[in-house]
Amino acid sequence: AQTVTQSQPEMSVQEAETVTLSCTYDTSESDYYLFWYKQPPSRQMILVIRQEAYKQQNATENRFSVNFQKAAKSFSLKISDSQLGDAAMYFCAYTLSPGTYKYIFGTGTRLKVLA
Amino acid sequence: DAGVTQSPTHLIKTRGQQVTLRCSPKSGHDTVSWYQQALGQGPQFIFQYYEEEERQRGNFPDRFSGHQFPNYSSELNVNALLLGDSALYLCASSSGLAGVKNIQYFGAGTRLSVL
Numbered sequence: 229a230q231t232v233t234q235s236q237p238e239m240s241v242q243e244a245e246t247v248t249l250s251c252t253y254d255t256s257e258s259d260y261y262l263f264w265y266k267q268p269p270s271r272q273m274i275l276v277i278r279q280e281a282y283k284q285q286n287a288t289e290n291r292f293s294v295n296f297q298k299a300a301k302s303f304s305l306k307i308s309d310s311q312l313g314d315a316a317m318y319f320c321a322y323t324l325s326p327g328t329y330k331y332i333f334g335t336g337t338r339l340k341v342l343a
Numbered sequence: 344d345a346g347v348t349q350s351p352t353h354l355i356k357t358r359g360q361q362v363t364l365r366c367s368p369k370s371g372h373d374t375v376s377w378y379q380q381a382l383g384q385g386p387q388f389i390f391q392y393y394e395e396e397e398r399q400r401g402n403f404p405d406r407f408s409g410h411q412f413p414n415y416s417s418e419l420n421v422n423a424l425l426l427g428d429s430a431l432y433l434c435a436s437s438s439g440l441a442g443v444k445n446i447q448y449f450g451a452g453t454r455l456s457v458l
Contacts, residue, residue, distance in 0.1 A: 232385075261445045271431060273386075273449035319385050329376045329437050329447050330399050333385030 230255045232322050234334035241310045242342050248295075249305045249337045251320030258282075261323050262296070263331070264305045268316040276318070279303065307339075315341045345370060347436050347450035355456045356424050364419040364453045368436030375417040376447060377409060380431040392417050393439075421455075429457045 231254045241247035253262070264276040279287045279296050286294050291311075295304045307314055320334040348367045356362050368375050374393045378386035388401035392411035406422045415436075421428055431454050435447035 234385075263446075265449075270451060271454075272451040273433065273435075275446060275448075278446065321385075323445050329374065329391055329435065329445065330388045330401065331376075331378075331386070331435075331447065332388070335383075335385050 230257075230322055230324075230332050232320055232332050232334040234320055234337050236337045237335075238338045238340065240340045240342055241307070243310055243312060245310055246306060246308045247310055247339065249307075249318050249320075249339065251303045251305070251334055253301050253303065253320070253322050253332075255301070255322065257324055259324070262294075262303045263321040263323075264292070264294070264303075265319045265321060265333075266314075266316045267319060267336070273319070277305065310341050312341050312343060315339055347434055347448050349432075349434050349450040349453050351453060352451070353454045353456075355458065357458050358424055358426060360424050361420065361422045362424060362455060364421075364432050364434075364455070366417045366419070366434030366436075366450060368415050368417070368434075369448050372436035372438050372448070373415045374437045374439060375411060375415065376435045376437070377417070377419045378433040378435065379403070380433055380452070382430070386433055389419070424457045426457050429455060431455075 260281045262279045265273045277289045291308045317336045319336045321331040376391040377389040380386040390400040395411045408420045411417045431452040433452045434450045437447045
């Protein structure tokens with residue numbers, strides 16, 4: 229069975245600094261998608277970034293980038309130039325490709341941004 | 344363009360009662376998935392509806408049932424409520440079974456408290 233593990237329950241970062249959130253997963257599949265979602269106090273999950281397993285190149289979205297290590301089954305999120313608005317719960321998620329929306333989520337990492 | 348909307352935002356029930364939660368998908372989306380997010384945990388997949396049929400189901404008992412209407416909106420029903428059913432229930436919508444890059448858009452959830 230597929231599992232997703234986030235080993236950092238909480239992380240803190242100074243405003244304008246860089247922080248990396250860790251995620252590991254377990255699967256026997258070769259083709260899948262990985263996501264990072266952000267959940268602010270408003271509760272709505274917001275997609276931060278997405279990675280297709282068959283792509284070697286790491287995904288990047290503005291200040292957000294991932295380090296995808298397929299062999300190690302690792303998918304970390306790097307946030308550069310951290311802003312106060314980045315404070316939230318961050319969830320790593322996995323889903324098989326194609327054709328399913330059954331996401332498997334990790335337990336989340338709470339990110340605090342210090343002014 | 345309205346995103347995914349859920350109602351009600353908060354609900355209090357007592358053990359043994361039944362509850363119905365509602366979800367309207369994002370405009371243009373026809374697939375709805377439901378997740379349960381217990382306090383301090385990541386969301387867990389309950390089931391997915393497409394073309395008014397349940398297409399996939401997670402590890403939830405039959406007390407959890409759903410429905411999708413011709414306009415793609417959906418309901419989640421939980422019978423014989425238990426204290427352990429207290430959670431945030433998230434609805435997510437997407438386009439088609441295969442989807443566009445397997446991306447789901449989430450609503451802000453319904454917070455269910457069972458006393």
